[in-house]
Amino acid sequence: MICEECNQRPASLHFTKIINGEKAEYHLCEKCAQEKGDMFITNGATGFSINNLLAGLLNMNPTIQKHEQDSFQKENIVQCDQCSMTFQQFIKLGRFGCANCYKAFGDQLTPILRRLHSGNSSHNGKIPARIGGSLHLKKNIEQLKHQLKEIISKEEFEKAAQIRDEIRLLESQLNTNHEGGK
Amino acid sequence: MSLERFINQAISSWMSAEGPDADIILSSRIRLARNINQYKFPILFTNDEAKSVIQKIQVIMDDSSFSKLGKMEILLMDELQPLQKRVLMEKHLISPHLAENASFGACLLSENEELSVMINEEDHIRIQCLYPGFQLLEALAMANEVDDWLEEKIDYAFDEGIGYLTSCPTNVGTGLRASVMMHLPGLILTQQMNRIIPAINQLGLVVRGIYGEGSEALGNIFQVSNQMTLGKSESDIVEDLISVVSQLISQERSAREALVKSSNIQLEDRVFRSFGTLSNSRIIESKEAAKCLSDVRLGIDMGYLKGLSKNILNELMILTQPGFLQQYAGGPLRPHERDIRRATLIRERLKMENQ
Numbered sequence: 382m383i384c385e386e387c388n389q390r391p392a393s394l395h396f397t398k399i400i401n402g403e404k405a406e407y408h409l410c411e412k413c414a415q416e417k418g419d420m421f422i423t424n425g426a427t428g429f430s431i432n433n434l435l436a437g438l439l440n441m442n443p444t445i446q447k448h449e450q451d452s453f454q455k456e457n458i459v460q461c462d463q464c465s466m467t468f469q470q471f472i473k474l475g476r477f478g479c480a481n482c483y484k485a486f487g488d489q490l491t492p493i494l495r496r497l498h499s500g501n502s503s504h505n506g507k508i509p510a511r512i513g514g515s516l517h518l519k520k521n522i523e524q525l526k527h528q529l530k531e532i533i534s535k536e537e538f539e540k541a542a543q544i545r546d547e548i549r550l551l552e553s554q555l556n557t558n559h560e561g562g563k
Numbered sequence: 564m565s566l567e568r569f570i571n572q573a574i575s576s577w578m579s580a581e582g583p584d585a586d587i588i589l590s591s592r593i594r595l596a597r598n599i600n601q602y603k604f605p606i607l608f609t610n611d612e613a614k615s616v617i618q619k620i621q622v623i624m625d626d627s628s629f630s631k632l633g634k635m636e637i638l639l640m641d642e643l644q645p646l647q648k649r650v651l652m653e654k655h656l657i658s659p660h661l662a663e664n665a666s667f668g669a670c671l672l673s674e675n676e677e678l679s680v681m682i683n684e685e686d687h688i689r690i691q692c693l694y695p696g697f698q699l700l701e702a703l704a705m706a707n708e709v710d711d712w713l714e715e716k717i718d719y720a721f722d723e724g725i726g727y728l729t730s731c732p733t734n735v736g737t738g739l740r741a742s743v744m745m746h747l748p749g750l751i752l753t754q755q756m757n758r759i760i761p762a763i764n765q766l767g768l769v770v771r772g773i774y775g776e777g778s779e780a781l782g783n784i785f786q787v788s789n790q791m792t793l794g795k796s797e798s799d800i801v802e803d804l805i806s807v808v809s810q811l812i813s814q815e816r817s818a819r820e821a822l823v824k825s826s827n828i829q830l831e832d833r834v835f836r837s838f839g840t841l842s843n844s845r846i847i848e849s850k851e852a853a854k855c856l857s858d859v860r861l862g863i864d865m866g867y868l869k870g871l872s873k874n875i876l877n878e879l880m881i882l883t884q885p886g887f888l889q890q891y892a893g894g895p896l897r898p899h900e901r902d903i904r905r906a907t908l909i910r911e912r913l914k915m916e917n918q
Contacts, residue, residue, distance in 0.1 A: 463603070464603045464604075464607050466607065474606070475731060475732070476604070476606045476685070476730045476731055477604060477606075477728075477729075477730055477731075477732070478603060478604055478606060478607040479602070479603040479604055479607065480598060480600060480601075480604075480720035480722075480728040483722060483725065483728055483735075484722075490732070493732060494725065494732060494735065494793060497732055497733050497791070497793075498736065498791040498792065498793035498794055499767055499790075499791050499794070500794075501736075501791065501793045501794020501795070502725070502793065502794070503724055503725060503793070503794065504722075504723075504724065504725050504726025504727075504736045504737070504793060504794070505736075505794055505795060505796050506726060506736060506737040506739070506795070506796045506797045506800075507707070507710075507726075507727075507737065507796075507797055508721075509714045509719050509721055510711060510714060511714055511715065512714075512718055512719065512721060516723055
């Protein structure tokens with residue numbers, strides 16, 4: 382059997398990975414297996430940590446595999462401009478280098494976050510009081526708009542008018558906040 | 564040092580075996596992961612950044628003390644002996660990672676040890692509240708207050724879309740890990756646990772042994788915690804955990820009742836044998852000690868053993884760890900010496916009960 386990564390050397394390492402019930406088989410030569418990183422080094426001595434698991438999980442990402450194939454010859458490195466961590470390094474370590482990495486790796490992260498957090502990719506929890514000031518307003522407005530739709534569908538127009546006024550008030554607050562911030 | 568004084572110094576408030584459902588839930592823990600904006604995460608940061616993170620926290624403490632929890636103290640990891648760090652770790656006040664690897668690691672500790680803030684661990688700031696019994700909501704409220712107190716002075720790394728930014732993508736969003744430590748001998752003896760664990764996993768929760776990832780369930784003690792941190796609000800995450808844990812509590816209670824009904828004498832025998840082992844052995848390994856302590860605690864809860872305090876399991880599970888034994892002995896011990904020291908400590912502790 383020939384290594385499925387380089388298609389040159391004979392495959393000497395065979396792995397079966399099962400994640401969320403999905404089975405995948407790999408046949409690699411030693412060299413490619415090493416390049417693929419920690420996940421394929423199965424020396425029992427160096428215990429299997431959550432890091433390895435995570436790196437494996439991240440490597441499973443189909444967009445990345447596709448990305449690797451596409452950029453077979455031309456080097457196309459995604460890198461964080463603040464801490465200079467590359468996307469490849471992130472995949473290997475399972476850790477970001479700084480807060481800016483989240484922006485730098487952008488769209489490629491969404492499927493990973495979905496996988497890690499049962500399909501979720503946006504925050505619904507606490508917002509810091511000080512730096513998140515206008516965000517509180519935005520969330521409030523969103524909620525009220527949602528309420529407004531429901532009330533209109535029930536044809537309770539008097540109540541709807543009240544909520545509409547409330548939304549306007551919050552929106553004007555949001556605008557003054559923004560101008561004040563600049 | 565007398566054993567009594569040693570224990571008094573060693574005990575944190577969460578080991579007291581008081582609080583709601585304390586017969587099954589040993590402790591409740593909330594952890595919030597936070598990072599400081601514009602600073603690289605600890606995995607990559609420079610020494611200057613690391614020092615400045617600690618300084619920021621020190622300034623906050625000097626400016627406006629968080630008075631609710633009494634006096635607080637900053638412990639710098641570089642200034643502690645390995646044994647002191649090990650003891651903090653065995654008490655669950657710091658993580659193994661902070662004790663062993665973190666450069667410029669530090670820990671902010673409240674007097675009763677219910678609050679510990681790890682600094683420069685995997686994230687810049689990790690707020691941890693540890694309460695006895697089943698008190699997740701109380702712990703969450705306290706963690707939130709500490710979070711707000713720090714946020715007054717610190718610009719957190721926060722994104723409108725994905726929330727609090729953390730070094731590991733498994734913590735992003737709320738940065739919240741909620742967990743409870745449960746004593747589940749009934750479910751083990753009735754062999755239900757193997758069936759229950761996969762069911763819990765399917766609900767997005769994780770079940771582990773007492774010392775976290777990869778550790779064994781010593782003494783029938785399990786840690787149940789949330790897996791996902793993104794997409795749900797903090798209170799929803801905690802409420803979901805509470806509802807699953809409440810079901811586990813009632814399952815455990817009915818398993819214990821069933822055991823008493825079906826094999827009363829066998830259970831009584833098991834409890835008293837273990838009590839005998841603990842009160843008489845001269846050499847005891849940690850695994851055997853954990854098993855016997857679990858039996859004895861079950862015996863106390865079920866009324867077979869009278870006149871013993873409930874916190875024996877909580878206390879001795881921690882005090883018989885290698886770090887504590889060596890601190891009590893006042894120096895390093897080899898494994899065999901530890902087993903002897905462990906047996907002595909347990910015997911003496913049980914004697915204190917009878918006085």
